[in-house]
Amino acid sequence: MKTVQSTLLLLLFMPLTQPAPSVQQDSHVIYEYGADNFEETIFSQDYEDKYQEGKNNKKKVPVIIPVENRFQLQRDEAVTPLPSKKENDEMPTCLLCVCLSGSVYCEEVDIDTVPPLPKESAYLYARFNKIKKLTAKDFADMPNLRRLDFTGNLIEEIEDGTFSKLSLLEELSLAENKLLKLPVLPPKLILLNAKNNKIKSRGIKANTFKKLNKLSFLYLDHNALESVPPNLPESLRIIHLQFNNITSVTDDTFCKSNDTRYIRDRIEEIRLEGNPIILGKHPNSFICLKRLPIGSYF
Known part of the structure; x- marks a missing residue:
């Protein structure tokens, strides 16, 4: 009888002594609670051998829900220090354009004014934009400028003092604009290209070219000139006045x-x-020339 009772007691307690089933836990997922918004969870996955044999082999990495303050601290530590005032003044132009070894390339970026230039700039290429006016302020304190190219803009007006103080300027291109007259030109200019404008003879002063003793190349073709500009310097080698x-x-x-x-x-x-x-x-009119002008003689 005792043997039967013992057997019954053993059968009754066996379910209680069985080990509890193991809880399935993904060791690769770690949750750190404390964030107010669950949507702020950061998911990070690292992919290795993404296209090996046509399959994506994904390696799981921890999914972390950071505490809000901790995440903010990490973001603050990663912020890049602000540039100095000097760097900040020059940065907008060099982000919009390309600045390289004293040259600034601002071609086809739809600017309507001359952007602030780094002071060491020697060459500015601002072709095919929407610039309508040039002023003396555009090149204030820019002593190193040697070449300016504004081809293909909408320039109608240039203040007289715009280029006069650029003592090193050698090449100036104002081609394909809407100019009616020429401004005062810098003394060391070697090349002036103002073709394809609307310049008339009254838009060129009598002394515009008189003191330009280094001017070698003058392009004024495709304008509205009624006469050849006066006082052309002895230094000239090429003069284009066709289609006026x-x-x-x-x-x-x-x-x-x-x-x-x-x-x-x-x-x-x-x-x-x-x-x-x-x-x-x-x-x-041509007896002093080594070559006759190109044009119609009959």
């Missing part, structure tokens, strides 16, 4: 009527085609 409204030239336009021995030996090319002028009617 020039109707006549005088003995003093290129030569000196009072000096028959005068030879203008530096000029290599004068283009006058596309003008309503018959060059053959003005033979004495």
